[in-house]
Amino acid sequence: MNVLPKGVRHVPSCLDPAAQKALLEDIRAVVAEAPLFQPVMPRTGKPLSVRMTNCGSLGWVADRNGYRYQPTHPVTGKSWPAMPERLFSLWDEIAGHDAPPEACLVNFYDETAKMGMHQDKDEADFAAPVVSISLGDDCRFRVGETTRGGRTTSLRLASGDVVVLGGEGRLAYHGVDRIYPATSALLKNGGRLNLTLRRVTKA
DNA sequence: AAGTTTCT
DNA sequence: AATG
Numbered sequence: 001m002n003v004l005p006k007g008v009r010h011v012p013s014c015l016d017p018a019a020q021k022a023l024l025e026d027i028r029a030v031v032a033e034a035p036l037f038q039p040v041m042p043r044t045g046k047p048l049s050v051r052m053t054n055c056g057s058l059g060w061v062a063d064r065n066g067y068r069y070q071p072t073h074p075v076t077g078k079s080w081p082a083m084p085e086r087l088f089s090l091w092d093e094i095a096g097h098d099a100p101p102e103a104c105l106v107n108f109y110d111e112t113a114k115m116g117m118h119q120d121k122d123e124a125d126f127a128a129p130v131v132s133i134s135l136g137d138d139c140r141f142r143v144g145e146t147t148r149g150g151r152t153t154s155l156r157l158a159s160g161d162v163v164v165l166g167g168e169g170r171l172a173y174h175g176v177d178r179i180y181p182a183t184s185a186l187l188k189n190g191g192r193l194n195l196t197l198r199r200v201t202k203a
Numbered sequence: 204a205a206g207t208t209t210c211t
Numbered sequence: 212a213a214t215g
Contacts, residue, residue: 039205041204041205041206042204043204044204044206046204046206046207047206048205048206049205049206050205060205062205067205107205114206114207114215115205116204116205116206116207117204117205117212117213118204118205119205120205140215142213142215144213148212148213149212149213152213152214152215154215175205175215177215178215209212209213209214210213210214211213211214
């Protein structure tokens with residue numbers, strides 16, 4: 001039996017199709033104002049396979065200088081677009097944490113994109129959970145423990161699913177093994193959007 | 204290694 | 212190092 005690590009919660013079909021469409025429209029507006037950019041690995045400059053943008057007061061970026069949160073888009077230099085109201089609402093319903101999210105990282109996966117196993121640890125406070133929302137094509141999501149090399153389990157995530165990494169699961173290693181092309185009609189040109197809500201600073 | 208490749 |  002593949003049981004999820006402690007503190008890792010999968011909420012299948014958390015968003016119904018209407019809610020997914022509404023959220024997608026919000027994200028389209030975000031991307032129109034803050035275009036997807038190509039993150040690269042620190043030091044090596046090797047590009048990640050996902051493209052990304054953010055909304056909220058802070059956004060996560062990756063460039064030759066490292067990983068960090070910053071208030072502006074790395075290409076346009078403008079402030080990130082405001083966090084859509086429905087993301088604050090979703091956080092209130094699901095996170096079990098008083099302070100509101102400060103960052104929403106928007107990752108776009110085309111059919112070839114993957115994400116290696118990693119921890120979300122660039123935040124100053126791990127008390128708040130990480131809330132992850134899937135839109136579009138299915139993916140295989142892998143979750144491990146707080147240390148590399150521990151046991152991992154995988155689950156298939158579909159559009160509208162939400163995953164929460166909180167408590168003991170807050171620093172669980174996780175990644176995306178693969179995208180299952182053409183498994184959702186939500187995104188007309190295919191692919192998968194993942195929205196990650198995080199608190200960055202100490203509340 | 205938030206990568207890429209490889210194989211018990 | 213996992214073994215997706």
